[in-house]
Amino acid sequence: MPEPLVDHIIAVHDPARPLARAVGSVLNYTRSAVRVSVVCHNTDPGAITRNLGELVHDERMRLLTIEDGIPSPAGPFNAGLEAATAKFTSIMGSDDELQPGAIDSWLALQRRAEADVVIPRLAHARGTPVATPPTRPFRTQSLDGLRDRLSYRSAPLGLVSRERFGSLRMMGGLPSGEDVEYATAVWFSGARIAFDRRGPAYLIHDDAEDRVTFATRSIADDLEFMRRLLGGEVVRGLDARQRTALVVKLFRVHLFALVHNRPTVELWSVAERTALALGVQRCIDAAPAALTFLSQADRSLVDAMSNPHVPDRQLLAAAVRRRRFGRPSTLIPRTFGRLLAREAPLRMMAASMLVRVGR
Template identity: 60%
Template sequence: MPDPDVDHIIAVHDPARPIERAVGSVLDHTAGSVRVTVICHNTDGGAVRERLRSRAADSRLRFIDLDDGIPSPAGPFNAGLDAASARFTSIMGSDDELEPGAIDSWLRVANAARADVVIPRVRHAGGAYVATPPTRPWRTRRLDGVRDRLSYRSAPLGLVSTSRFGGLRLPPGLASGEDVRYVTALWFSGAEVAFDRSGPAYLVHSDAAARASTAHRPMSTDTAFLAGLFASTEFSSLSERQRSALVVKLLRVNVVSWVVNRPHVEAWNGEDRSVIAESVRRCLAIAPGAERPLSRADRALLDAIVDERTEIGEVIRLGRERSRFLRPASLLPRRIANALGREAPLRFGAASALVRGIRR
């Protein structure tokens, strides 16, 4: 087929995944020119093709087999990007789907805004919208990495221009955080970034037995992406404000999730405690002051992590406490002078609520 407007890349790691749901949500509900590339990664490609046998004659569907033996999402997505020739690329997990007309809506936004990147809404299937990115109220065009808090959208979902970013790839080999460096290059590039703030959503499903993005891993695996990120040209080119915006997201989201996802002492192995402490110290050192707008509850958790004399049980307790969002410790930073800052809980929470609360 001629080069389409969108090369939509779906990585599948297990034939048992509902790949026909993902593919159908694109091919059955997109009027525009789209090609779906299914990357069969370290799995039985024949079994995947069998699940999609009814679509064998559809020229908009193609398959690529990748057996690299590496349990990382970066490999298959990079293979799809290598094979792309469309005006835009788009990626999707095999467990997920798009609401009808999503890609058509993204293309309309891209054309109207002359955008290099279009960010879609994300919603949990059957549930709430994901409150990222917590942009300036009702902002849809000319989004800015700092002012619109784009780092909180760490998955490069939606549309990405091939002419502007066709050479960009995810760092290979990482099992977690592989997309952070990629989106950092997008959000702080000065490119035209638009938000399809009221269009059909990307739907995240949780009905698979074990999603690759949520599986339990050693702390060293979860934190491995930081070294490459901080040593990258993408990071070194950031201004001080941009570094701070990225690092405060890492502290507020990534670090907290590393604790919250290990709610029992037995879930921490012998190295996890020292690995997370060193990771937080690295974040604080590379962007001094980035932690200042965080809530008192978040700061207490970070202090406990860095002080390795603090028992794991206390770290876990502080992780639970910071999730009680309506108490003063969760709403205010340590210094009242920081209370109305862009990344402070009050403004950040209000912006998040506006994104989550939009309905069609």
């Protein structure tokens, strides 16, 4: 086969995954020179081969293996990145798929914009659009990490220039959040970033019973990526505004989700509440101004999360209230002067709605 333009990396740890769906969505519907690297992680390559069926004979397909005994997607993704030789790399979960022509569309936009990075439109497989990142309206080229709120796209999906970012790797050994530092480094690099906001989507499936991303772990395990991220070189290299924007996102997407995903008091213990409070404090220490952009309901939840002595039921009730979107308490910051700020709820929600409708 000719030298590929794109090395598309799919990590798989379980032969029962719908891997043929993921691989077929690339090989069957891409005209450009692409190579799919399926990285078998702590699993039998023979079983993966059987899963792929006839697709395994495609010259654009290769199997890589890694045995590290670590239940983290960082290992196989990093192995795929190490083996890449193409101009661009792209990563993908084994449960997901691309709409027909997605990679061709990304490459066409890359050529028009002379971009280092192209991010795809995301949608759930059932058809619901994913409203991230909540960029400036209609923006498809020359995106900016701060002005286009790129931190809300946690995973570096799409095309990433190997010349510009070939040395970046996922955080090793983490059960989740391994890609956040990688993405943060890309979004705030000053690179030329384009958004294929009306092109074929990257489709997220949730039909695997044990999907790693959705697994319930301890709070300390879930927040280990944040501890390493906030203490790491990438965040130290951000300016104050960039760091604040990142921390606002960490509150909304990661910390609040920890409470939302544990909706009963039986799932909470003193150790879990203590770990949660520590995670909140790390974020505040990294960017104290981040709190001023949060809604009144968000701040009430932060108050409850920060204090392990607040009753669990009160914590859970605050988490429910902050998701009653559209109410004044979810739209108005406690710091009223931030009402119309870029990171405050009103502009964030408006931008998210426009992304949903492809604007």
